Amino acid sequence: MKMAAVTCIAPVNIAVIKYWGKKDEKLIIPLNDSLSGTLSMDQMHAKTTVMASPNFKKNCIWLNGKEESFENARLLACLKEIQRRAEQNEANKELLQWNVHVCSENNFPTAAGLASSAAGYACFVYALAKLYNVRGDVSQIARQGSGSACRSLEGGFVRWHAGSAPDGSDSLATQVVPETHWPEMRVLILVVNDSKKKVSSTSGMQRAVETSDLLKHRVVHCVPERIAAIEKAIRNKDFPTFAEITMKDSNQFHAVALDTYPPAVYMNDVSHAIVDLIHCLNEVKGSPKVAYTFDAGPNACLYLLEPAVAETLALVNHFLPGPNSQENAIQGIPVVPVNAQDTIGALQKMGLQQQAGGLLKYIISTSLGEGAKQLSECAEHLLSPTGLPKRLL
Numbered sequence: 417m418k419m420a421a422v423t424c425i426a427p428v429n430i431a432v433i434k435y436w437g438k439k440d441e442k443l444i445i446p447l448n449d450s451l452s453g454t455l456s457m458d459q460m461h462a463k464t465t466v467m468a469s470p471n472f473k474k475n476c477i478w479l480n481g482k483e484e485s486f487e488n489a490r491l492l493a494c495l496k497e498i499q500r501r502a503e504q505n506e507a508n509k510e511l512l513q514w515n516v517h518v519c520s521e522n523n524f525p526t527a528a529g530l531a532s533s534a535a536g537y538a539c540f541v542y543a544l545a546k547l548y549n550v551r552g553d554v555s556q557i558a559r560q561g562s563g564s565a566c567r568s569l570e571g572g573f574v575r576w577h578a579g580s581a582p583d584g585s586d587s588l589a590t591q592v593v594p595e596t597h598w599p600e601m602r603v604l605i606l607v608v609n610d611s612k613k614k615v616s617s618t619s620g621m622q623r624a625v626e627t628s629d630l631l632k633h634r635v636v637h638c639v640p641e642r643i644a645a646i647e648k649a650i651r652n653k654d655f656p657t658f659a660e661i662t663m664k665d666s667n668q669f670h671a672v673a674l675d676t677y678p679p680a681v682y683m684n685d686v687s688h689a690i691v692d693l694i695h696c697l698n699e700v701k702g703s704p705k706v707a708y709t710f711d712a713g714p715n716a717c718l719y720l721l722e723p724a725v726a727e728t729l730a731l732v733n734h735f736l737p738g739p740n741s742q743e744n745a746i747q748g749i750p751v752v753p754v755n756a757q758d759t760i761g762a763l764q765k766m767g768l769q770q771q772a773g774g775l776l777k778y779i780i781s782t783s784l785g786e787g788a789k790q791l792s793e794c795a796e797h798l799l800s801p802t803g804l805p806k807r808l809l
Contacts, residue, residue: 419469419803420511422547423796425461426539426788428524428532429454429567430603430717432662432709433642434669435576437625437635443584444563447625448639451575451646452567453719454595455603456785459748462535463791464520465798466543472515478805479520479536494541494561502548511548518543519798519805524780533617537561538568542788555589571595571786573650575643595784598653600721602749605780606732608686608714617712620673620680627677634668655721659698659707662719666709673712682712686736686775690716693735693768697728700762725781730756731763732779739774748781 435450475486475495486492495516502508520539522532541558544550555566559576566589567574573593579586624631642661649657673680691708698704706720706728720728729751738744800806 418471419467419801420514420547421465421467421794421797421799422543423463423465423791423798424539424543424546424788425457425463425791426535426542426568427454427457427571427785428460428462428535429564429574430605430709430711431564431567432658432707432719433639433646433665434711435563436669436672437621437631438563439578440582440584441622443587444559444561445584445587446563446576446578447631448635449575449578449643450564450567451573451592451643452564453573453601453603453784454568454571454787456595456783457789458785459780459782460524460535462520462522462532462539463796463798464518464536464539464543465796466540466547467517467797467799467803468511468514468547469517469803470514472517472803475515475517476803477518477520478808480522481805481807490537490561491540494537494557495544497557497560498541498544498548498550498554501550501552505549508548516544516547517799517803521798533562534564534568537565538788541565542569543790546790553588556584556587559584559587559589569787572597572784574787575647591787592647593650595786598650598784600723601784602720602722602725603780603782603784604718604720604725604728604732605782606690606716606718606736607777607780608684608690608716608775613682613713615680615682615712620676620682620712623678623680624672624676628672628675630668630675631672634672638665638668656704659704659719662707662709663694663704670710680712682714683710684714686771687714687716689736689771689775690732693731693763694718696763696766696768697731697759699766700759726751726754727756727759729779729781730754731759732776734760734770735763735768736771736776737773738776741773744776745778746781747778749783751781 429452431452437447558565
């Protein structure tokens with residue numbers, strides 16, 4: 417069968433300066449700049465195959481094994497903009513007349529506050545760009561699928577510029593530093609709840625823009641200073657400053673969610689127990705050794721340097737044990753256990769108490785990584801040569 421196919425993978429990114437609220441809903445232009453760390457694709461990624469063929473009767477898409485409607489405004493906006501740019505290349509003339517089949521899968525929970533839509537749309541746009549050989553920045557296009565998706569196209573630490581142009585042409589993502597800049601940086605994701613959240617990010621943002629006075633203050637007075645300060649901290653590998661700004665911005669983001677009317681509640685009691693643990697730990701150590709941040713969900717993302725990983729994991733396993741007071745299941749980069757009894761004792765003296773077992777589902781141990789990339793092997797395709805998902809055949 418005559419066809420063209422491309423398969424790509426794209427990473428999750430976790431913001432340390434949060435994006436919350438749009439000044440243009442259709443173009444997804446944010447109220448403020450944001451900054452994130454791109455996580456390694458060895459542990460978490462979206463994988464997408466895009467196939468075009470003259471035999472396809474219509475555009476089709478399958479997400480995590482389920483066929484979905486292609487008549488999604490954001491999906492179509494990304495496809496049409498990539499195809500518009502592709503028209504500039506005469507070699508695409510025939511290809512652009514063909515319909516496309518898309519198959520995308522995440523290897524982590526969807527819609528649970530783990531940035532699944534960001535990875536998915538980044539992968540979709542990047543794969544389309546490769547299919548049509550579209551060059552140049554495509555973060556503006558990925559942004560129109562899911563705002564944070566633009567940050568998943570690059571590795572390391574990435575800044576999404578809100579921009580000032582009404583058409584969104586200068587609202588794009590740029591790399592601050594590559595993943596190799598701060599190789600000691602590690603990430604622990606404590607998965608509290610992998611079910612679908614009650615208030616979607618889109619709905620929460622819209623309500624916040626309409627009703628939160630704190631959001632207005634944040635955009636004008638807080639974010640510009642924090643962005644400049646955290647960029648400097650990252651370039652200088654100044655972890656204490658990086659950690660303090662990260663935690664303060666996470667706290668303020670969730671304060672905005674609560675200042676929304678009606679409030680959007682993303683953190684739960686387990687989330688707050690993690691916050692208490694990290695603050696007590698940092699106090700015992702005399703300076704910040706671990707930084708928490710929470711996206712629109714209850715799961716904690718802990719940024720920390722490699723020497724602090726083993727002890728932090730031991731403390732999490734003690735104060736937030738797995739089922740039957742055993743260690744939590746851990747995925748990703750292996751961590752060699754250490755004895756943390758001295759620190760546990762110090763934390764207990766501060767009043768920190770052990771929680772019930774089984775409050776965490778599992779822990780992902782990972783690091784910073786590279787941005788979206790194309791896979792060269794045909795065996796990696798999620799679609800068969802006939803254009804149907806392999807795992808549904």
